[in-house]
Amino acid sequence: MRKAGFTLVEVLIALALLVTVLAVALRYFTATAETGRLTQAKGELQDRVRMVMQVVSGDLQLAGAKYWTWGTQSVGFTLVGTLEGTDGGAKDTLTVRYVTSLREQSAACRRVDYTFSGDTLQRSDVNITPASGAECATGTPSPTPLADGILALDIQYLCSDGSAKNVPDCGASAYPRSARLTVAGYSLTPVRGGGGSLTTVSGQSLTCPANRLCYAMTQEVLMPNLKPVQ
Template sequence: MRKGFTLVELLVAAAILVTVLAVALRYFVATAEAGRLTQAKSELQDRVRMVMQVVSGDLQLAGAKYWTQGATSVGFTLVGVLQGTDGGAKDTLTVRYVTSLRSLDSACRRVDYAFQGDTLRRSDENITSGTECKEGTPSPQPLAESILALDILYLCSDGSSRNTPDCGPDAYPRSAKLTVAGRSLIPVKGGGGTLTTVTGQTLTCPAGRLCYAMTQEVLMPNLKPVQ
């Protein structure tokens, strides 16, 4: 009668166990990496879309001069409604407008965008003074980090396109094409590659990170001169 296992049987059993554990470990690692990749992609896309939505909303309001509530309509005086500099892939932007979403005494807004490294910063100030909108002083706060580009191409009413909102004395910016690009905060396997912005800037995505870019055209109806 046999009372135990032979050495060969133990070695075979150990080999099978090691194989099963290795397969299980590979499965769990692959599952974890897939989850990390999905999380990184989702977070990155949400962050880029949020920036696009906020910047687009401000550009659409650029130059709006009237505060309305019910039958009440108040006109304000605005100066320098749209300003910006060409920073390659990282442009700056200053927008002034009047919004009915705020109370009358805070209807005038000055909104500024600028970069500090790869962090996009935004300032939103109340510049209301009676029925005028004063100059204001930016007080930027972080809006989103790991942003590789806020690149703006202004499309002018004379058919030209500019990297700044200055369309010349006989034209005005009728719309703007934006590219917002960012990289993932969560490291992943692989990554890397390049992206191209609306003005042809090439962005290098670092290894171990995902990168994502959106391009969108925004109409600016309030900038059309009153005839």
Template sequence: MKRHGFTLVELLVALALLVTALAVGLRYFVATAETGRLTQAKGELQDRVRMVMQVVSGDLQLAGAKYWTRGTQSVGFTLVGVLLGADGGAKDTLTLRYVTSLREQNAACRRVDYTFDGDTLQRSDVNITPGSGTECLTGTPSPQALADGILALDIQYLCSDGSVKNTPDCGASAYPRSARLTVAGYSLTPVRGGGGSLTTVSGLTLTCPRDRLCYAMTQEVLMPNLKPVQ
């Protein structure tokens, strides 16, 4: 019995089917990998922005706290320059002071600073040099990187007289009752479908870098320790 091999046409058809199958499979794996990278970048970005919001909010809530307590002990300190800030557009800077009971009494007075180095948000938390008795004097900032890829730390201060300021200076007859802040950042790795724009609490429009995801959070933080003692 005479056997016949494949014809040229049959080989070409089989090759075309194989190439098509490989192309479909490759497209599927590329799409799956891109979706995974997009999901990972989005999760990392949101976690980073939430972390910054949590840390800054916690410091603002503590600003002006003056008492150190440990068991039955309670010591009141004198703080100078409790809350200072500069309007840097979308990148505000901030200096605040408070007393914490989480440290020993000789290290209870803290000075916290927030500054920017490009798109890196820096935080400094140092012990304030104690003066005579319970007076907290000053401390030298030591900035450390808190988070990269931060487009905005935009803060508005709501004063007790109803006014809204871009710095914590509410005047002689009022004090900052709370702060509204926007933290915005972008993904550290490029992804498809990035770009766009964001709006901060003070109405500033930010352009997201090309091929990067962007995410922003805005919330209000009460600052109960800034209310003057009657």
């Protein structure tokens, strides 16, 4: 008469099946976690690049605006400079001056600067106290981090004479009509794969860091306030 229980062969077969099931389950959950991490990293990256594009575009659109209005009041200011910048390859610097009606008259003059510290894009937004009457002084930048993991803020200025410049200087007979800009960044969270390359609006080639996702946006921004008054 056979005793109750399992033979050694049956136990080994059961263990083999259990190990196989656990391995399949582990592989499934690992792949699911990696997909979730990839989706989260991609969404965060795209949101960060779009935020930078929106903020920079808004400042460029206001470049050179000189009038402050509040109800029936209207004051025209004199700006000391309107648009300045340097060509830093893929990492340009930018200084914009304008008047905004979203603040009180004493704080209407704005100076906005964009600079880089490594891969961190910095923004300075300072109030320019009028120096005398309605003349806006230059102001002193006070940069604070706007976004990390930014590979490029590349700006190409399209002049009224049809030329394209990498700095906002179109010469004495023309003015910057619009600007085409590329904002590119990489994911702050490591992911599998990644890498690759991107090209900016001025033809700069960017290498995406290993194990990072990269994303770039390019768009044109009109600057209507820079047109000279006839």
